[in-house]
Amino acid sequence: MLNLNQVKVVLVEPSHPGNIGATARAMKNMGLSNLALVSPKRYPNVEATALASGADDVLQAALVCDSVDEALQDCSYIYATTARHRKLGWPSCDVRTAATEICSRELDSSKKIAILFGCERVGLDNDTLTRAQTHIYIPTNPVYSSLNLSQAVQLMTYELKMAHDGLNPVLPVEAREAPLASYDIVEGFYQHLESMLTHIYFLDPKQPKMLMGRLRRLFNRAELCETEVHILRGICKAVLSKTPKD
Amino acid sequence: MLNLNQVKVVLVEPSHPGNIGATARAMKNMGLSNLALVSPKRYPNVEATALASGADDVLQAALVCDSVDEALQDCSYIYATTARHRKLGWPSCDVRTAATEICSRELDSSKKIAILFGCERVGLDNDTLTRAQTHIYIPTNPVYSSLNLSQAVQLMTYELKMAHDGLNPVLPVEAREAPLASYDIVEGFYQHLESMLTHIYFLDPKQPKMLMGRLRRLFNRAELCETEVHILRGICKAVLSKTPKD
Known part of the structure; x- marks a missing residue:
């Protein structure tokens, strides 16, 4: 507890x-x-x-x-x-x-x-x-x-x-790999994701709308573990290395 | 009362x-x-x-x-x-x-x-x-x-x-935008994601390991709605259109 x-x-x-x-x-x-x-x-x-x-x-x-x-x-x-x-x-x-x-x-x-x-x-x-x-x-x-x-x-x-003091039902074990990623690790991933999306022109920094907000909500809901953040960052990196610089 | x-x-x-x-x-x-x-x-x-x-x-x-x-x-x-x-x-x-x-x-x-x-x-x-x-x-x-x-x-x-107020905690706001995406829509996204990851050489079809399995588990846990699938497919498409063909 x-x-x-x-x-x-x-x-x-x-x-x-x-x-x-x-x-x-x-x-x-x-x-x-x-x-x-x-x-x-x-x-x-x-x-x-x-x-x-x-x-x-x-x-x-x-x-x-x-x-x-x-x-x-x-x-x-x-x-x-x-x-x-x-x-x-x-x-x-x-x-x-x-x-x-x-x-x-x-x-x-x-x-x-x-x-x-x-x-x-x-x-x-x-x-x-x-x-x-x-x-x-x-x-x-x-x-x-x-x-x-x-x-x-x-x-x-x-x-x-x-x-x-009293009401402590233990939540069911979540369907994820331990350990849960800490805030700074997840936040680092969001920064990478945003750069990548900007780089491929999917995100327009002048008109970001709610894109990052929606993606944050999705991934926050999933409660990412460290391995998953590692994979997702790897994908962002791979995209960046494969797309031409302007 | x-x-x-x-x-x-x-x-x-x-x-x-x-x-x-x-x-x-x-x-x-x-x-x-x-x-x-x-x-x-x-x-x-x-x-x-x-x-x-x-x-x-x-x-x-x-x-x-x-x-x-x-x-x-x-x-x-x-x-x-x-x-x-x-x-x-x-x-x-x-x-x-x-x-x-x-x-x-x-x-x-x-x-x-x-x-x-x-x-x-x-x-x-x-x-x-x-x-x-x-x-x-x-x-x-x-x-x-x-x-x-x-x-x-x-x-x-x-x-x-x-x-x-009746000891009635208001029902939690759903952590997603309705409606929940149907199986075939989500499955279509996974196909797209797999093609994209192969295209950028992040996934090796000859040695796929558990990559797609891990990503499926992550996204299934999040229970994607249609709008989210639409965004995620859009990202895959954008990556494909920005990376050179071999």
Whole structure:
């Protein structure tokens, strides 16, 4: 069973230092300790420290990064929280279902599961959203749905604790070869794939439409293992070496 | 079934006006509107208004009282939240169980159910606790259990909304675009893929190994829809048209 310290809460471009502190406290209240901050607007900051209250240890251990990619390096599964319905349908579930799924993952102890939270005003952008296998939404009042950031973290971590403390059905063994490819390996493949598709003029960088998003969704759904990523990269490489340069 | 407006959130002697505003927002996010404030330290206050964000209506309609008794006048059931174990054993349950119980109460529409929250520093005093039929606790990390007041309200109101909505997690959005591709369409794609891989010398027909088997397993696991097959065939075609014939 997953250890709650293997869940990494990732705040992407948080604006208010108070929310960072309140997030640290909310996490510790539920037994989580792994926090990453991607390009926080103001941090470190006295307000963050004040709101963290007795959870300064979580705050001090927080990883501060320049990019989402950096924050996700050691993560095998990526979840993204979102309030809005997106044009491109994506696998999604409510926070309770997600917590149960996360807690029943079998994961190497060196690996983590990331949960992304967007900035206070606009949430996560589409580019970041397509990095996730699954989107998580919190059921709210349809006419007033915008939760405070630290409240969203509180609900997510509460559901994780509840799931961890009691509801742990083990998911069926997946039809794949172990081990599951980590985020950076899969992301590297997507970069290769995009270059290759551009090279053969299948993808027009000026009019990308949703092509990469659709392909990411397809492959994320399949939960690629390392061998498979290796094969797929090999195909991209072979195509590039066989097609003439302009 | 109970209407969520029949649940009255009662903050007893809240110290920080920010928590009052954040409470109003947390309530409205979950569809509650009935707030009472017993002897708030500083209220009205700009910080309360700021933190209420779009929930100023809940804040403005809040009943400000001098005593707990006054706040409870129209209430048929009283619940009290508490973090600590009390010497005096009292009927108590966790927040999820309480929410289900509250939402299944049959109640005259003029009556309410109160949920009491104590002040930030010490919670509810024993005198107030004995006014309740039931005590509610929120499961937390035993070594760091003190939740922020508005976070506690958020968790309580979230569980009320979840119970009210019928403990019915919305069915997951399908992780694909319907309709699912039929067998012959997928099989046609595999033929195309195999030709393309042979053409770029990634697949040696004399020594195919398990390559096609691995790729089939990957794509079968993903359960391709028609649009996806269309895209994947398009990629194969583009590769073929860009690579020179021998």
